[in-house]
Amino acid sequence: MTVADFSSTVDALVAVHRICKAFGDQQVLTDVSFEVASGEVLGLIGPNGAGKTTLLECIAGLLSADTGEVRWRGSLLPPARRREQLFYVPEAIAPYPDQRTAEVLTFFRQAHRQPPSRLEYLVNALGLEPARAKPVAALSKGYRRRFLLALGLLAPRPLLLMDEPFDGFDLRQTREVMNLLREEAADGRTLVLSIHQLGDAQRICDRLVLLSGGIVRGVGTLAQLTAAARLPMCSDLEEVFLALA
Amino acid sequence: MRSREPPASLTPVLRKELRELATGSSLWVLLLLLSPLVGYSFIQAVALYAEASRPALSIPELAQQLSPFDGILVPTLGGFYLAITLLFPFIAIRLIASEKASGGLKLLVQLPYRLTDFVAAKFAAVIAAWLIALIPLISALVCWGLLGGHLDARETATLMFGHLLYALLIGAISFLAATLTEGGATAAILALSVTIGSWVLDFAALDRGGVTNLVAAVSLTSLLKPFEQGLLSIPTVLGMLIATVGFLALAAIWLPPGVLFTRRVKGSALIVMGAAILIAVAGQARTVLDVTPDRRNSFPPADEQLLGQLPERLLVTVRMAPSDPRLTDLDRKVLARLKRAMPRVTVRVAAEGKAGLFGSAGDEDYGQIVLTYHGKSATTRSTGAGEILPILYELAGVGSPAPSPTGRDEPGYPLVADASGAAIWFYGALPLMFVGMWWLASASRRIARRRSR
Numbered sequence: 001m002t003v004a005d006f007s008s009t010v011d012a013l014v015a016v017h018r019i020c021k022a023f024g025d026q027q028v029l030t031d032v033s034f035e036v037a038s039g040e041v042l043g044l045i046g047p048n049g050a051g052k053t054t055l056l057e058c059i060a061g062l063l064s065a066d067t068g069e070v071r072w073r074g075s076l077l078p079p080a081r082r083r084e085q086l087f088y089v090p091e092a093i094a095p096y097p098d099q100r101t102a103e104v105l106t107f108f109r110q111a112h113r114q115p116p117s118r119l120e121y122l123v124n125a126l127g128l129e130p131a132r133a134k135p136v137a138a139l140s141k142g143y144r145r146r147f148l149l150a151l152g153l154l155a156p157r158p159l160l161l162m163d164e165p166f167d168g169f170d171l172r173q174t175r176e177v178m179n180l181l182r183e184e185a186a187d188g189r190t191l192v193l194s195i196h197q198l199g200d201a202q203r204i205c206d207r208l209v210l211l212s213g214g215i216v217r218g219v220g221t222l223a224q225l226t227a228a229a230r231l232p233m234c235s236d237l238e239e240v241f242l243a244l245a
Numbered sequence: 246m247r248s249r250e251p252p253a254s255l256t257p258v259l260r261k262e263l264r265e266l267a268t269g270s271s272l273w274v275l276l277l278l279l280s281p282l283v284g285y286s287f288i289q290a291v292a293l294y295a296e297a298s299r300p301a302l303s304i305p306e307l308a309q310q311l312s313p314f315d316g317i318l319v320p321t322l323g324g325f326y327l328a329i330t331l332l333f334p335f336i337a338i339r340l341i342a343s344e345k346a347s348g349g350l351k352l353l354v355q356l357p358y359r360l361t362d363f364v365a366a367k368f369a370a371v372i373a374a375w376l377i378a379l380i381p382l383i384s385a386l387v388c389w390g391l392l393g394g395h396l397d398a399r400e401t402a403t404l405m406f407g408h409l410l411y412a413l414l415i416g417a418i419s420f421l422a423a424t425l426t427e428g429g430a431t432a433a434i435l436a437l438s439v440t441i442g443s444w445v446l447d448f449a450a451l452d453r454g455g456v457t458n459l460v461a462a463v464s465l466t467s468l469l470k471p472f473e474q475g476l477l478s479i480p481t482v483l484g485m486l487i488a489t490v491g492f493l494a495l496a497a498i499w500l501p502p503g504v505l506f507t508r509r510v511k512g513s514a515l516i517v518m519g520a521a522i523l524i525a526v527a528g529q530a531r532t533v534l535d536v537t538p539d540r541r542n543s544f545p546p547a548d549e550q551l552l553g554q555l556p557e558r559l560l561v562t563v564r565m566a567p568s569d570p571r572l573t574d575l576d577r578k579v580l581a582r583l584k585r586a587m588p589r590v591t592v593r594v595a596a597e598g599k600a601g602l603f604g605s606a607g608d609e610d611y612g613q614i615v616l617t618y619h620g621k622s623a624t625t626r627s628t629g630a631g632e633i634l635p636i637l638y639e640l641a642g643v644g645s646p647a648p649s650p651t652g653r654d655e656p657g658y659p660l661v662a663d664a665s666g667a668a669i670w671f672y673g674a675l676p677l678m679f680v681g682m683w684w685l686a687s688a689s690r691r692i693a694r695r696r697s698r
Contacts, residue, residue, distance in 0.1 A: 079504075083355045083356075093351065095349030096344075096347065108352075108356070111357065111358070113357075155355070
């Protein structure tokens with residue numbers, strides 16, 4: 001099978017090199033390597049069970065990889081120091097369920113020493129105002145997702161890793177959040193998004209990492225991946241993914 | 246874009262932990278159970294004290310034996326001790342286990358705090374919980390004061406300090422249990438196996454000597470004993486503090502996700518070794534302060550001064566079973582005092598098996614206490630200091646010091662009082678107050694949650 005890799009064309013902010021991870025006998029990630037450029041929106045796409053969450057947690061240093069390394073601007077970034085550069089927003093968690101949304105948001109704002117205006121901006125941009133007085137456990141799936149995005153965006157780190165950031169959103173909400181993330185990227189923030197909806201990934205990502213069975217099947221722009229898959233240039237990401245995976 | 250954040254202030258994380266404490270139910274359940282438990286202990290203690298005080302009102306010699314510290318404070322704190330042993334672990338465990346279960350820990354460890362900051366903030370919340378749990382106890386002491394009872398400030402403060410150290414140790418053990426296990430229930434089983442295991446150890450050591458006795462000496466329950474006698478034992482205090490810090494350090498090592506197992510094990514081994522060395526060093530600090538107003542745990546000052554000047558090792562061989570009440574009496578009134586007063590004392594409990602009221606059948610040596618000093622030995626069956634000290638002085642070849650007062654002459658504090666009226670407070674008003682506080686802290690959130698469904 002062909003692995004399309006155009007990483008060498010990227011001026012890497014962060015480089016993920018040969019990460020392997022197994023849980024017991026089950027190999028979840030095998031020699032995963034790719035690079036991310038500064039200000040880029042990189043999509044990590046693949047079906048459920050492809051190893052996307054495991055990979056993000058290994059990169060964030062929340063899960064110890066069996067082998068492999070992460071480099072930051074060419075220098076080795078050990079797991080204990082990853083939080084200096086990046087922040088990972090997990091999927092489907094409900095932190096501090098008994099506390100009010102506003103209280104948790106304020107805690108994260110204060111911990112990151114961000115001005116109140118930054119939180120106000122994010123609350124408005126993500127439409128979180130109606131949820132502020134509610135406990136986290138009372139939030140709907142969509143509001144919980146927005147709440148988690150706000151927690152991530154409050155972290156003033158150059159690289160954000162987000163696991164399924166559009167999960168639970170309708171089309172309009174997805175577009176609103178995409179616009180917000182695009183603005184963040186335009187301000188110089190680099191985003192790595194794990195997305196299982198290929199349509200969403202195609203719309204927002206500058207480049208894509210195709211992951212299947214814990215193996216990188218291709219890295220590049222849609223055009224580069226389409227060419228690697230020897231498909232017509234009008235092919236969509238779904239066709240490309242099926243051809244490469 | 247800035248790539249490195251400055252360390253964050255501790256205040257937000259501390260506020261968050263206090264909110265977690267208030268919104269959870271474990272603190273309020275503890276308070277609801279603690280209130281009647283402390284109240285019952287107090288009311289019973291006052292009733293028994295009144296019974297003992299009646300004859301003492303007319304006989305001054307009997308009155309001297311009546312100490313509110315032993316009669317009221319220690320029994321009332323017995324209920325408090327029970328609740329702290331059995332329920333306090335749940336409060337400490339929740340502060341970590343709920344964060345692990347909800348996924349909050351994954352976010353928390355990415356914030357610009359050191360791991361020790363998280364553990365310190367959580368532990369501060371545990372201390373806050375203990376201070377809130379003092380409300381029933383303090384109200385019992387206020388009731389005693391309103392009834393006209395007496396309490397010595399130094400004794401009371403020492404005992405409370407001992408209970409604080411005990412609660413801190415329980416909290417630190419619970420933290421470690423929560424970091425080592427996946428769920429709160431498993432953590433609770435682990436923590437309670439340590440606390441309740443201490444009771445089992447104490448029970449097992451009652452009738453056995455040797456290793457069981459040695460292990461029981463470091464059980465959590467035995468750590469409170471000096472404080473309950475009015476003694477401020479510096480080695481015990483240091484040992485408890487070192488153990489607490491050690492357990493917290495271990496919790497900080499096992500808390501964060503993503504750390505290699507081998508690295509955790511190496512760090513843990515270093516902490517355990519460091520703590521063991523420090524505890525061993527602390528054990529060499531022999532200072533034990535008798536804070537009782539009448540120095541009832543100590544020999545007269547003249548005797549203590551003379552005993553402190555005896556340079557040789559004193560060997561005391563006691564031929565009694567460990568469960569023999571005479572041994573307990575001997576230990577408290579003579580052996581423990583000798584160990585504090587003399588630089589070198591070794592005690593051997595030589596007898597095995599059970600003892601009847603008059604010793605075990607067929608063992609004529611049973612009950613003997615053999616004192617060996619400077620190559621000379623003497624035997625007695627008396628467990629009183631008045632008989633043993635002169636024998637020791639004779640062996641050492643020194644004269645008995647001139648009799649001196651044993652300390653401030655305590656008049657005794659007999660009090661015939663009835664605290665049954667306090668039942669309304671402990672069984673009714675106080676629990677209602679806690680329910681109200683619980684509602685204020687968490688019910689409004691539940692209403693918001695229900696409305697959103």
